[in-house]
Amino acid sequence: MTSSTNNDNNADNNTKKGATENFSAPENVLVELRQKIDQVDGEILQLISNRAKLAQEVAIFKKEHADEVDTNPIFYRPEREAQVLKNIMKRNQASDSPISDEKMARLFREIMSVCLDLEAPQKIAFLGPVGTFTHAAALKHFGKASTTVPLTTITDVFREVEAGSAMYGVVPVENSSEGVVNHTLDGFLTSSLKIIGEVELPIHHNFLVAEHTKIDSLSRIYSHQQSLAQCRHWLDVNYPNVERVQVSSNGEAARRLKNEWHSAAIAGDVAVAEYDLHKLHENIEDNPGNTTRFLIIGHEDIAPSGQDKTSILVSAHNKAGALIEILKPLSKHGVSMTSIETRPERPNKWSYVFFIDMEGHIEDENVRAAIEEIRPLVRDVRILGSYPQAVI
Structure with a gap:
């Protein structure tokens, strides 16, 4: 009887031991996975710190060389950032990452925003108040490390950037459902500011x-x-x-x-x-594809990024067929027009100007040739800017 009891006890102990081992095995797996995550986090931290130090070195270099030529250094380079983000998305596609290309690019956008803030804090004016879609566009384009300043009107945004009180401005220009924002187009009629970038923001209400x-x-x-x-x-x-x-x-x-x-x-x-x-x-909009396009305005010319747009302002002669004459050179040189809008040319009565967006950069041979061919056909052509197409 004693032997039987001992056997029963041993069986019970083995059963309990087995149960304990089965229960602890998942915990051991979790502990191991968390240790690996901690290790990767440490590597990420070091790499981000290294990137930030390189950004600081870039800032020092720019400041030193700017002093030599007595000019203000430019820290924000839209074409460079566009190239980096496109490269990140391309590399993400080639990897086995479970993160979507756009979400990965957004992660890097915030890293770049923090690094740019180390080089030179960016003050961005936008059509306010806080909480608007223009505010969201400013954060999407410049990242959360930038300093965003809400202003009451689009005119105020233009004025703030012109005066140098803000480095750049963000203004809405068109909505896929409601059309063009005339106040923004009118702002370019009296301003010398240039378009240096664009943001496309899906609008979810x-x-x-x-x-x-x-x-x-x-x-x-x-x-x-x-x-x-x-x-x-x-x-x-x-x-x-x-x-x-x-x-x-x-x-x-x-x-x-x-x-x-x-x-x-x-x-x-x-x-x-x-x-x-x-x-x-959530998402109560009638049109799920509703999107608003915003423009980034500033002072400088932007170098080619490899995937650009050019916007021009054309003051045409008041005669029949004027618009057809303007469009022919674009077709002749294979330039794809993406948008055209008409606005009254104040204070001239019954005179109009055309805002034209096209694919390509002003340094592209076909774009430059088309614009030069348009010049003698109209009263004036003003290049509003060549800038990277929206990436994310």
Whole structure:
């Protein structure tokens, strides 16, 4: 009986031992994986630190050589950043990374933003207030290490950059659903600033409420007029009897919820974080492909990046067939036009100017040849800028 009891005890002990081993094995795997992550994190940290030190060396070099020629050094190079991001996306495609190309590029965008801030802090003016899609575009293009300054109007953004109070400006120029932003085009009629870059931002609207909002008692929905238009069908279906109130921006719409318990707002993700709001509904836009294009404005000419756009402002003669004459050289030299807009040429009555976007850089032989062929056909041609096409 004693032998039988001992055997039973041994069997129980073996069963418990086996169970313990089976339970601890997954834990051991997790510990090993976490150790590997810690090791990789250390390597990443060292590499980022090395990159930051190289950025500092670049800044020192630029400052030293700028002193020699008595000019201000340029630290932000759009064409260089575009090339780096495109290269990162290309290399990511060739790897077995589970991270998408765009998300990987966004990670590097933030690293580059921090490194650029070490070289020279960047002050960026944008059409405010905080929480607008223009704010989101500024952060997407320059990264979160940049200093962003909200301004009331597009004219103010132009003025701030012209005066040197901000290094660059971000302004909206067209929306895929609502069309061109005339105030931005008009800004170039009287400004000497140039286009140095572009941002394309998918526009996703959220239905936002505050923590104190009484959802069952909503009486107002605030948003910019374009956002209300872009969500019209969704609002008709879900909130047909709630008043829609137009305000100056989506950021202003979000700000108003702070002191109102019976209101909601339509705005983007940046407004959620900036004003501590909650998404009651996401992506309520009627057109899922809704996108807004923004321009980066500054003073300098930009070197070719390999995938560029050129924008020109053409003042045509007031005669029949003027536009056809302008377009023929583009076709002749194989230049692809991506956009054309017409604006009144103030203060001349019944005179118009054309804003034309085309693929290629002004240093490309076919682009330059086409523009030179246009010059004698019109009263004036002004090159607004050659700049990298939007990468992410």
